[in-house]
Amino acid sequence: MSRSDQWKLVLVVLATIAAGWYLYPSYTFYSMTPAQREAMPAQKLTQLRKQAIHLGLDLQGGLQLLLEVDKSHLNPAEAKDAVERAREIIHNRVDQFGVAEPLIQREGEDRIAVQLPGLTDRARAIELIGKTALLEFKLVRSGDETKSAFDKLDGYLAAHAPVPGTDSLLKSHPLTGRMLDQGFVRKEDLPAVERLLASAPVDTILPSDTELLWSDNDVSMQGVTGRMLYVLKHDPEMTGGSVASAEAQVGLEQNNPGAWGVSMKMTPRGRSDFARVTAANVGRQLAIVLDGVVQSAPFVRDKIPTGDASITGGSIDINSAKDLAIVLRAGALPAPVKILEERTVGPSLGTDSIHKGVMAGVVGTAMVVAFMLVYYQLSGLIAVIAMLLNTFYVVACLAGFGATLTLPGIAGLVLTVGMAVDTNVLIFERIREELRNGKSIRQSVELGYARAFRTVFDAHSTAIISGLFLFQFGTGPIKGFAVTLITGLVANLFTAVLFTRMIYDFWLSRGKIERLSI
Amino acid sequence: MLQILHATNFPFMKYRRMAYFFSGAILIATLGWLVVKGPKKSVDFTGGTLIQFSTSRAVSADAARAALDGAGFHGADIQQTTGKRADGTTQNAILIRVQSDTTEARTAAETMASAIEKAAPGTQVALLSDDHVGPKVGGELQTKAWQAILSSLGVILLYVGWRYEFKFAFGGVVALLHDVLVTLGFLMFTGREVSLTVVAALLTIAGYSINDTIVVFDRIRERSKMLRKETHSRVMDIAVNETLSRTVITAFTVFLTALALFIWGGEVLRDFSFAMLVGTVFGTYSSVYVASALALDIWIHLDRSKGIQAE
Numbered sequence A: 001m002s003r004s005d006q007w008k009l010v011l012v013v014l015a016t017i018a019a020g021w022y023l024y025p026s027y028t029f030y031s032m033t034p035a036q037r038e039a040m041p042a043q044k045l046t047q048l049r050k051q052a053i054h055l056g057l058d059l060q061g062g063l064q065l066l067l068e069v070d071k072s073h074l075n076p077a078e079a080k081d082a083v084e085r086a087r088e089i090i091h092n093r094v095d096q097f098g099v100a101e102p103l104i105q106r107e108g109e110d111r112i113a114v115q116l117p118g119l120t121d122r123a124r125a126i127e128l129i130g131k132t133a134l135l136e137f138k139l140v141r142s143g144d145e146t147k148s149a150f151d152k153l154d155g156y157l158a159a160h161a162p163v164p165g166t167d168s169l170l171k172s173h174p175l176t177g178r179m180l181d182q183g184f185v186r187k188e189d190l191p192a193v194e195r196l197l198a199s200a201p202v203d204t205i206l207p208s209d210t211e212l213l214w215s216d217n218d219v220s221m222q223g224v225t226g227r228m229l230y231v232l233k234h235d236p237e238m239t240g241g242s243v244a245s246a247e248a249q250v251g252l253e254q255n256n257p258g259a260w261g262v263s264m265k266m267t268p269r270g271r272s273d274f275a276r277v278t279a280a281n282v283g284r285q286l287a288i289v290l291d292g293v294v295q296s297a298p299f300v301r302d303k304i305p306t307g308d309a310s311i312t313g314g315s316i317d318i319n320s321a322k323d324l325a326i327v328l329r330a331g332a333l334p335a336p337v338k339i340l341e342e343r344t345v346g347p348s349l350g351t352d353s354i355h356k357g358v359m360a361g362v363v364g365t366a367m368v369v370a371f372m373l374v375y376y377q378l379s380g381l382i383a384v385i386a387m388l389l390n391t392f393y394v395v396a397c398l399a400g401f402g403a404t405l406t407l408p409g410i411a412g413l414v415l416t417v418g419m420a421v422d423t424n425v426l427i428f429e430r431i432r433e434e435l436r437n438g439k440s441i442r443q444s445v446e447l448g449y450a451r452a453f454r455t456v457f458d459a460h461s462t463a464i465i466s467g468l469f470l471f472q473f474g475t476g477p478i479k480g481f482a483v484t485l486i487t488g489l490v491a492n493l494f495t496a497v498l499f500t501r502m503i504y505d506f507w508l509s510r511g512k513i514e515r516l517s518i
Numbered sequence B: 001m002l003q004i005l006h007a008t009n010f011p012f013m014k015y016r017r018m019a020y021f022f023s024g025a026i027l028i029a030t031l032g033w034l035v036v037k038g039p040k041k042s043v044d045f046t047g048g049t050l051i052q053f054s055t056s057r058a059v060s061a062d063a064a065r066a067a068l069d070g071a072g073f074h075g076a077d078i079q080q081t082t083g084k085r086a087d088g089t090t091q092n093a094i095l096i097r098v099q100s101d102t103t104e105a106r107t108a109a110e111t112m113a114s115a116i117e118k119a120a121p122g123t124q125v126a127l128l129s130d131d132h133v134g135p136k137v138g139g140e141l142q143t144k145a146w147q148a149i150l151s152s153l154g155v156i157l158l159y160v161g162w163r164y165e166f167k168f169a170f171g172g173v174v175a176l177l178h179d180v181l182v183t184l185g186f187l188m189f190t191g192r193e194v195s196l197t198v199v200a201a202l203l204t205i206a207g208y209s210i211n212d213t214i215v216v217f218d219r220i221r222e223r224s225k226m227l228r229k230e231t232h233s234r235v236m237d238i239a240v241n242e243t244l245s246r247t248v249i250t251a252f253t254v255f256l257t258a259l260a261l262f263i264w265g266g267e268v269l270r271d272f273s274f275a276m277l278v279g280t281v282f283g284t285y286s287s288v289y290v291a292s293a294l295a296l297d298i299w300i301h302l303d304r305s306k307g308i309q310a311e
Helices: A003-031 A034-039 A042-051 A076-080 A082-097 A122-130 A143-160 A168-172 A187-199 A268-280 A318-330 A347-401 A407-436 A441-473 A476-509 B012-036 B061-070 B108-119 B135-163 B166-189 B196-226 B232-264 B267-305
Strands: A062-069 A103-107 A111-117 A135-139 A184-186 A210-214 A219-221 A224-233 A243-250 A260-266 A286-290 A293-296 A308-312 A337-345 B048-055 B077-084 B090-098 B125-133
Touching (some): A003 A042, A003 A347, A003 A476, A062 A082, A076 A082, A082 A103, A082 A111, A122 A337, A143 A168, A143 A210, A184 A187, A187 A224, A210 A293, A224 A286, A243 A318, A260 A268, A260 A318, A286 A308, A293 A308, A337 A347, A347 A407, A347 A476, A347 B232, A407 B196, A441 B196, A476 B196, B061 B077, B061 B108, B090 B108, B108 B125, B135 B196, B166 B196
Antiparallel strands (some): A062 A111, A062 A337, A103 A111, A135 A286, A243 A260, A286 A293, A337 B125, B048 B090, B077 B090
16 A cells, blocks of 8 residues: 555545544434433533534424614614624523524624524514513603693694594594593594594604603503503603513512513612602602503502512513513613514424435435446446545534534535536546556556546536535525535545545555456 | 447537527527516515415315405415325425515414314314515515626636636636526426525536536547647537536436435425426536537637638
């Protein structure tokens, strides 16, 4: 064995051992039954799952979101790291929600891609991730202030938006005429009132530092359901930044002991602020506002030194209470996010896709193997071994890089099988030509490899170029495809050229061979 | 030694005008279709909603439409498909496309499923997939797809131009464009949708086409140095004939794997593998009849302008 062949052998053995080492966790992880996974210590399982090949959402099912952070209302200083902060907060929320292997990445200037494998409760996940969760404590204006605000609005609306019909109350009081008690609007009147408010320049009519906000859905008053319209002091007394912890809890409301809610504990700083605010506003209402909706507006009866506060409301159930506690702990997003793209793959489609992809791979490989063995005989066998080795390396690279295997990725692997033997076909045809030209076996092999290499190199380079553009273009599944294609081409130079050449050298060095099986 | 296509001597270049005519006709049909009708774009590019349900029993598109109308979803494009699962059992599915991507559409899947279940009692409806793409993203993806295809063409032109001569580079890139367009044409003629995965197939075909072309080019370059006395078209014919068996065999192995994907790879990969099948066949054809033939004509033209009698 020549010195260079010894090196090649060492290289091939090392590469194969490394590939096996990278693939072993995948083998262990995916051959485990659910019961075995259950029995494994959680930490060890997480470790193993990290090392095993990641399956794309299209294969294991799950939810994928593309979010855009709306920075239009932020000043330049806030906008600078808004996307990064939003990403971290979303990451915290998802972590606390308990999704295995979530992927939350920044994409481009102001986007965040979220992948939640295995998750099927979409509505809840979107609510959890997309909620801005801006918590504010705002003072409700006093009864007199509220009345005067509504009167001003009535005055404006009566003058500018005459109400058809004969109802004199509605003519003179278009807004308060539709209210039951001060601020309460029946469910059936909501659209009309919302239209009225939208038609008026509310900000200029109301005194400064005053705003109108609705209560949460379905408040009931005297047996009627509807919503409350609150007149609030615009600048908040405190914000969610003072919240240290939040828990979902039952029995927070005295008159509704079965209802779920969220109890909050404040930071030391928040506690003293809260004590100060409550002391200064005894007898007034302090509204708890979440994302611009008044959750509740309890009366402050006394100074509250403990810093305990809670969010309750008719529409909160056990799940939404838990999710609300999560978003309050994780903090508010620096700016609202918009969902640009949402893709869900059900678990059954993913499993079926894996089976079909594997099936196509097995059949395709079998056909190629059969052809190569029939057409090139022993040399064909060498090419087949090289091709299998190639596939083995590519899958190992995917595991090693922490890349994701997607359905197009499986298709890429299958195509790689067909393309991997191409290189050997090129070399073999060249060797055959040299043999026909009367060269000796050794010379023919030598020349075949030397002359084919240039062609193979150029051909692979151009294919890699288009693969790189594919990678740059693609998202998710397509990226997975580009990765398998590119690693397949690179590994192919190693297996189809270096490895097969080494085998030929062994073969030919074992004495005189009359006829080359090719 | 088993050998197909041994020592062939086809006068390939003699018939290149016929090939130009053939390719030209397909390209004109493709471009005409592109301009007049445009490709059927998937939700990836148009934006909108695509929901797929599996149903335990076949539910006709009309029945599903009636059920959805009753539940307040009007004007959805509904398609019923029947396929095989990997285990051989039949899979009935319903595809629902809605152009708009509204907030209501996001939560529609669950409501739709129960509406269909109610309309076809005893049928279980399960969500296979649910895609919502905003119009902004759809438009961007379309731009990105074109950019990716065109810029990879440009870089390949530079690479081949650097490694070979310009006449080859030009022929190679025209052949590549030809293959991508013809594949797109076949996708449109057969009423298939252009999706993200299909664009991936088009880019793979671009890589494969040039790969195949380079094998032929390499031999032409080698032979043109050795056979200086022969006419250019004779040199081309010799080179193409000499590489014919390997051109055919390499195309054949890739074709086999694409065929396996087409037959067994399932519905999700069907359009992708269809594109690969067409691309493999035309990629091989174009190596000879577009890339080499064009290079030959440029070669002859260049020689003539230098006053050398060629052909």
